[in-house]
Amino acid sequence: MARIVVTGGAGFLGSHLCTRLLERGDEVVCIDNLITGSIANIEALFARPGFTFVQHDVSTFIWVPGEVDAVLHFASPASPADFERIPIQILKVGSLGTHNALGLAKAKGARFFLASTSEVYGDPLVHPQPETYWGNVNPIGPRGVYDEAKRFAEAMTMAYHRHHDLDVRIVRIFNTFGPQMRPDDGRAVSNFIVQALRGQSITVYGDGGQTRSFTYVDDEIGGFLALLDGPITGPVNIGNPDEYTILQLAETVLEVTGADVPIVFEPLPVDDPTQRQPDITLARSALGWEPVTDLHTGITQTTDYFRRVLGL
Numbered sequence: 188m189a190r191i192v193v194t195g196g197a198g199f200l201g202s203h204l205c206t207r208l209l210e211r212g213d214e215v216v217c218i219d220n221l222i223t224g225s226i227a228n229i230e231a232l233f234a235r236p237g238f239t240f241v242q243h244d245v246s247t248f249i250w251v252p253g254e255v256d257a258v259l260h261f262a263s264p265a266s267p268a269d270f271e272r273i274p275i276q277i278l279k280v281g282s283l284g285t286h287n288a289l290g291l292a293k294a295k296g297a298r299f300f301l302a303s304t305s306e307v308y309g310d311p312l313v314h315p316q317p318e319t320y321w322g323n324v325n326p327i328g329p330r331g332v333y334d335e336a337k338r339f340a341e342a343m344t345m346a347y348h349r350h351h352d353l354d355v356r357i358v359r360i361f362n363t364f365g366p367q368m369r370p371d372d373g374r375a376v377s378n379f380i381v382q383a384l385r386g387q388s389i390t391v392y393g394d395g396g397q398t399r400s401f402t403y404v405d406d407e408i409g410g411f412l413a414l415l416d417g418p419i420t421g422p423v424n425i426g427n428p429d430e431y432t433i434l435q436l437a438e439t440v441l442e443v444t445g446a447d448v449p450i451v452f453e454p455l456p457v458d459d460p461t462q463r464q465p466d467i468t469l470a471r472s473a474l475g476w477e478p479v480t481d482l483h484t485g486i487t488q489t490t491d492y493f494r495r496v497l498g499l
């Protein structure tokens with residue numbers, strides 16, 4: 188049993204992570220400014236022993252009284268829709284927020300765990316992407332606010348590791364979906380399911396030939412815990428290597444929901460990566476982790492969730 192701080196703990200991934208940590212007997216201090224996270228995501232956790240919630244913006248100084256064994260830094264808006272809406276906050280939480288979270292871990296002698304991203308690979312020229320690939324990121328484009336903040340966060344984490352001998356872990360997270368996503372999150376999975384359930388057209392950006400590799404949230408969290416408890420620093424790719432075009436994703440959603448709605452094509456956002464697939468050789472060999480949930484099963488479970496929250 189450990190006492191663990193989760194920044195961004197009321198967000199999509201953070202709330203699943205808090206739940207899994209509590210289930211295995213850890214104490215959790217969840218910190219979130221609720222800019223994109225929500226109390227609804229963690230409502231069920233307040234009744235559990237060992238759960239504390241602090242509403243706070245981690246881009247400003249963080250302090251948690253008492254012993255802390257690990258600081259898991261998950262705070263950041265992460266949807267491309269957020270990149271346009273709140274770019275400065277994203278840059279701040281990736282830079283200042285990471286610095287503060289590292290400072291807390293250092294002061295407590297705690298392990299630090301950084302939620303990084305496949306976005307550090309940008310529009311990748313190497314496919315699939317191994318951790319050794321340095322990426323192809325446009326620093327001044329609209330996605331740069333997220334990509335560069337996370338690249339800085341990785342650099343800062345490694346500097347604390349090398350310079351302060353801090354025990355760290357870095358995960359590179361690939362597209363993850365599942366219950367607790369915001370209906371208005373703006374991402375392909377949530378948009379398509381919500382559109383299908385509401386009888387609206389499915390909005391595919393570009394020609395839909397761009398690819399992503401989608402991981403069901405339960406698998407993703409399993410990978411985080413394996414890395415947290417495991418022997419390696421990383422960065423480690425945690426994602427499902429099954430790669431789909433966005434058009435295939437739209438067709439899967441239509442099949443699962445049974446919706447009879449058209450697919451409409453809209454302009455492709457600037458710098459939208461053309462392909463993305465994790466090379467998970469390292470996760471398999473060093474952590475014994477691999478995903479088990481296929482796209483169809485994951486979309487079915489996520490559709491059930493959206494039906495419930497939208498009352499459809």
Ligand code: UDP
Binds near residue numbers: 373390459
């Ligand atoms: N996308 C789409 N329709 C939507 C939302 C997204 O076609 O309504 C596309 C988007 O342009 C991208 C892919 O789906 O090519 C995945 O987008 P998402 O926002 O889910 O994740 P990310 O771009 O961060 O990988």
